[in-house]
Amino acid sequence: MTDQIIRRIWPIAPISLALALITLLMIVVGANPLTVYQALFDGSFGGREQSLSTLAFWVPLLLCSTGLLVTFTAGLWNIGVEGQMIAGSLGASAVALMVAKPNPSIPGWVILPLAIVVAMLSGALWAALAAILKTRGRIHEIFGGVALNNLAAIATIYLISGPWQPPEGGSLRGTVPFPTQALFPLMGTSRFSPLSLILALVALVLVALALRGTFWGLKLKAQGKNLRSAFLLGVPSEREAINAMMVCGALAGLAGAVRVLSWFDSLRQSISGGIGFLAILVVLLAGTRPLWTLLIGLFFSALLNGGTFVHSRVQLHSSLSGLIQGTLVLFVLLLGDYTRIFRRKKTVMEAISDHE
Amino acid sequence: MRVELQDIQKIFDQVRANDGISLVLEPGRIYGLLGENGAGKSTLMKILSGYQQPTNGTIRLDGQDTSFSSPSDALCRGIGMLYQDPLDFPALPAVENYQLAYQDNLLLDLKSGAEHLRAYGQRFGFAIDPHAYIDTLTLGERQQAELIRLLSLGAEVLILDEPTTGISAEQKEVLFNTMRHLAHDEQKIIILVSHKLEEVQQLCDEVVVLRQGKLMGTRSMPSPTSELVRLMFGGEIARAQKQLFESGRCVLKMEHVTVRSEDLTIQDISLTIREGEVLGLAGLEGSGQQVLLQACAGLLPSSAGKILLDDATVKGKHSGFYWIARLAPGVFAIVIVWLLIRLFGGHIAGLDFAGGAAISLLISGLIWLIGTILVxxxxxxxxxxxxxxxxxxxxxxxxxxxxxxxxxxxxxxxxAAPTHTFVVDWEQIRSQTVDRIQRYNIVGQPETLVDGLSGGNQQRAMIAFLNQPLRLLLLEHPTRGLDVTSTNWIWELFQERRREGTAIIFTSADLDELLEQSDRIAVFSGGVMSRILNAGETSVDELGHLIGGQEL
Known part of the structure; x- marks a missing residue:
């Protein structure tokens, strides 16, 4: 019983260890850890503006991690989530620039859903490409994903500096601002849109239910744990691999739309901001459990948002957040797998015989 | 060196792989270790060579109690094993591979290593080029290189695991002469682990037979084959003549089927199985039985011949959307041609050539992608x-x-259920599972993880997941690891299925099971299938010979 409880709250362990180490580091460099953490908190949840900014950052992260829950369950390492997000933002930008801008009379309730659907489709197709490279081309999804990430980034740069260049001339900063009817309705002057948060939460609940209760979820779980047995028990593995990737791609695409249509108001060069990779870390840390994915995602966006505030308050460099994040990754990789740590250690010879 | 094994026991969760084996091995003699798959030969040799520790029992070398912590420890004390797949490094030249044995030396002395290899080679008539890469050598040559390594490290006892599988007749002759020389002139102990009775009779001075983990007896050679077969497989059992299912409809028909798998090809297989018939496949592991089953199941493609299940080929469904993916290159070509015409027609407006080509490439890529997803x-x-x-x-x-x-x-x-609902009805599944758990006598709850079950329960679980009714049931070692009661129970359930008209093909290492349960038996040996025998008219003796590759 206690074992169950420890297993359940285990993700806290690497986080607290990482924070302890960081605290020690702050003391060594002569900063007061309490002030720093206070600044981090103030920077992320200290006021309305900060809180909304944290939430706005959290939404795409949540969407990507939700998608990754599906692929990780199916045993796929969808590193390409970053590229799928970029593909989504390209799709959304295309709708904003090529449909909304020339036709200002089309109302927002048509344009925005259209942009979202196109973004999700682009993300899903980009993901399907990685899946098909895997199932038909025997290219591991990690390598395919990395290549497609680069291609998506290159496509962004090409579009910004080429066809979608602002009229005042070529810069690599971004396109012209999108017309407002194509954007998410924002809260006040912040970059946070409650609609996007609702979409993300609905997606998370749906995915959690699908993975728990539906036959599709069971198939993915089976396939993720043993592809060959699952196939022999009747799971059409190619189809399910493509489906899992496409669901993840669609959610990442939606995240991309949220990035261009609410965080920014135009297509920028590094549109994804590394959120896809961060999402992989979040899901790994959460051990593919939906509730933990939600909480850990929020923790990370607070951390990253608070980082900039630390600089102005205590004169510590804002890369502190990155430092904490990096330390966390190390500790998660070291201690994240509860069962691996507490399993009886095997002797070398036993391990060899097992291997046979 | 004199080796004594006393009351060796090795228990893997409930299975007694070795059960109280006591042996004395005298120097200067060649021993044959005989037994069917799963008889405990490999376990016993792994214990003697330090690869595994016995659960109970002692090993004595020259009267001294010994225990080995690892194979290299055993080798230090003079016991070396030549594995069926040589434990060498295919990417290294022979001499470097050889020198790896001398890990205490700081410098790599390739020169003396090469000399060693040559000197030993000359002594035994081996011809190994010290600078040839291991992966360019034949299996026989790799074996020789391994042998030299073991001898140079001072092996007094040599264990050879199926050494003649995959080597040429000539190499086999050289190997056997070497073994005779090492035993009779150099007073070493040679242990030959083999299934092949013929070779054991050719080479060995004494034969040790194991069956189901127990020592069945030792015999000095020469000894009649029938005697050894009787020890290996147990006594002749009188069997009732079985009814043959000539009347049922044909379920599976194979016509001149050839199947290539990674390491084995089975050729020109023809057979027919009718409703309610049981066909047993005998043979050593990896002789082609599994390849046959997988070909029937559509898991391996056949490169020639026909496999018909209920008069129709076993093949997958190809999608009707195939043409969409094929459309893509056509679209691309058409747009390029159109662009070329515009380019040379002098009338260039709008898109330039590169832009047009890029867009048509994009469009055809998209068509291909969507088509492939649909497919x-x-x-x-x-x-x-x-x-x-x-x-x-x-x-x-x-x-x-x-x-x-x-x-x-x-x-x-x-x-595994035949029909599925979108949302899984766990209540119903649970009650079904409880039924099956009872029926198949599985020790576990519906919520038990399968990896938490013992081997026998896992085996019963796999059979419990089969659906009713079935046309054709392909089973690999359906009762391996089960005790007698469970085995009988499982077969009763299979018999019930065959009364319903299910045809069964199964493989087994247990010849008694094959003879008792099948109507007909086919024996595989090195990818070749024997003629099909009527179970009532054959014997353990005949099967044993066919398994070893001897036609009677």
Whole structure:
């Protein structure tokens, strides 16, 4: 019983260890850890503006991690989530620039859903490409994903500096601002849109239910744990691999739309901001459990948002957040797998015989 | 050196792989170790060579109690094993591979290593080029190189595990002469682990026979073959003549089928199985029985011939959307041609050539992608078509192929069920699972993870997941690891199925089981299938010979 409880709250362990180490580091460099953490908190949840900014950052992260829950369950390492997000933002930008801008009379309730659907489709197709490279081309999804990430980034740069260049001339900063009817309705002057948060939460609940209760979820779980047995028990593995990737791609695409249509108001060069990779870390840390994915995602966006505030308050460099994040990754990789740590250690010879 | 094994026992969760084996091995003699698969030969040799520790019992070398912590420890004390797959490094030249044995030397002395190899080679008539890479050598030559390594490290006892599999007749002659020389002139102990009675009779001075983990006896050679076969497989059992199912409809028909798998090709197989018939496949592991089953199930493609299940080929469904993916290059070509015409027609407006080509490339890529997704969605693999037509395949690897570690028994039931609902009805699945658990006598709850079950229970679980009714049931070692009572129970359930008209093909290492349960038996040896024997008219003796590759 206690074992169950420890297993359940285990993700806290690497986080607290990482924070302890960081605290020690702050003391060594002569900063007061309490002030720093206070600044981090103030920077992320200290006021309305900060809180909304944290939430706005959290939404795409949540969407990507939700998608990754599906692929990780199916045993796929969808590193390409970053590229799928970029593909989504390209799709959304295309709708904003090529449909909304020339036709200002089309109302927002048509344009925005259209942009979202196109973004999700682009993300899903980009993901399907990685899946098909895997199932038909025997290219591991990690390598395919990395290549497609680069291609998506290159496509962004090409579009910004080429066809979608602002009229005042070529810069690599971004396109012209999108017309407002194509954007998410924002809260006040912040970059946070409650609609996007609702979409993300609905997606998370749906995915959690699908993975728990539906036959599709069971198939993915089976396939993720043993592809060959699952196939022999009747799971059409190619189809399910493509489906899992496409669901993840669609959610990442939606995240991309949220990035261009609410965080920014135009297509920028590094549109994804590394959120896809961060999402992989979040899901790994959460051990593919939906509730933990939600909480850990929020923790990370607070951390990253608070980082900039630390600089102005205590004169510590804002890369502190990155430092904490990096330390966390190390500790998660070291201690994240509860069962691996507490399993009886095997002797070398036993391990060899097992291997046979 | 004199080796004594006293009361050696090795227990792997409930299975007694070795059960109280006591042996004395005298220097200067060649011993043959005989026994069917699973008789405990490999376990005993792994214990003697330090690869595994016995659960109980002692090893004495020259009267002194010894225990080995690892194979290299055993080798230090003079016991060396030559594995069926040589434990060498294919990417290294022979001499470097040889020098790896001398890890205490700081410098790599390739010169003396090469001399060693040559000197030993000359002594025994081996011809190994010290600078040839291991992966360019034949299996026989790799074996020789290994042998030299073991001898140079001072092996007094040499264990050879199936050494003649995959080597040429000439190499076999050289190997056997070397063994005779090492034993009779240099007073070493040679242990030959083999299934091949002929070779054992050729080479050995004494034969030790194991069966089901127990020592059945030792015989000085020469000894009649029938005597050895009787020890290996147990006494002759009188069997009732079985009714043959000539009247039922034909379920499976194979016509001159050739199947290539990674390491084995079975050729020109023809057979017919009728409703309610049981065909047993005998043979050593990896002689082609598994390849046959997998070909029937549509898991391996046949390169020639026909496999008909209920008069129709076992093949997957190919999607009708195939043409969409094929459309893509056509679209691309048409747009390029159109662009070329515009380019040379002098009338260039709007898109330039490169832009047009890029866009047409993009469009055709998109068409290809969508087409391929549709194809993947609608394709059905031959194996799943086989399942849909009432076939089932139960593989030998329990946690590797049959079951999914980390999933519960209920979850397996839900996966294996013939029909599925979008939202899984866990109540119903659970009650079904409880039924099956009772019926198949599985020690576990519906919520038990399959990897938490013992081997025998996993085996019963795999059989419990089979659906009713079936046309054709393919089983690999259906009762391996089960005790007698469970085995009988499982076969009773199979008999029930055959009364319903299910045809069964199964493989087994247990010749008694094959003779008792099958109507007809086919024996595989090195990818070649024997003529099909009527189970009532054959004997353990005949099967034993066919398994060893001897035609009677």
């Amino acid at each position: 993947a969605w609608t394709d059905q693999s031959p194996y799943h078509a086989f399942q849909q037509r009432g076939g089932a395949y139960v593989p030998a690897g329990r946690l590797e192929e049959g079951l999914i570690p980390g999933l519960t028994i209920s979850e397996h039931m839900a996966l």
